[in-house]
């Protein structure tokens with residue numbers, strides 16, 4: 001196995017830390033937390049709860065694989081370890097670095113309508129400012145400048161999926177990258193999770209009764225051996241209303257990039 005697992009000291013209960021068998025690489029605001037939480041319903045999955053930022057942050061990457069391994073959860077030998085860091089997808093140096101660790105690793109990518117993703121990303125930045133008692137401009141004034149779409153805005157750039165995907169495909173074959181449809185994961189999570197189980201060659205264990213729609217939250221929540229839980233309140237926030245003028249600009253802007261992405265991955269999504 002190409003996986004380097006130094007000083008693999010077993011925990012008294014017989015568990016070990018393993019380098020990840022699969023990584024959720026993004027996209028930021030695609031539904032990465034929901035995907036991780038839903039996957040962790042499976043008894044053969046062990047997840048790293050926090051975002052590690054090993055491959056994208058220089059000061060972490062410098063610490064090397066022993067440090068990375070140490071961030072992993074203790075897991076039984078039959079379990080697959082999963083890490084998620086949504087910033088990986090859009091960081092150009094990351095694919096090569098993951099390839100150098102494990103060239104046959106299975107990659108999970110959850111994507112969502114690029115325009116929805118922009119608004120979700122904007123909302124995230126807005127709340128980050130609010131938390132620090134700072135203000136953040138209204139969405140229209142950031143996304144529009146002199147009646148034109150401000151294509152320099154970073155949240156817009158992060159929705160140009162094909163530009164990043166091209167870079168990943170230089171290192172990994174398409175069949176090792178499973179794309180989860182984030183819009184479907186919101187509307188009807190069970191079928192999307194079943195596809196992930198199959199991609200990871202897991203036994204079909206997660207079932208429809210693990211999910212229930214919570215009207216108050218407006219999203220599906222999880223039921224795990226009788227215990228019910230929804231995602232944190234920062235997941236599933238209302239997005240700002242945008243003018244039809246701006247919406248049209250966004251549609252025009254993403255039309256070609258979306259098409260390029262569909263060609264690249266040989267499948268389409270309901271984004272246009």
Ligand code: A3P
Nearest residue numbers: 029030031032033034120219220231235236237
């Ligand atoms: P919004 O808060 O903009 O709606 P990430 O975890 O990658 O940051 O993604 C956050 C997004 O996950 C949320 O964006 C939400 O739409 C989506 N999501 C998908 N399934 C969800 C669920 N069951 N509960 C809450 N949010 C969910």
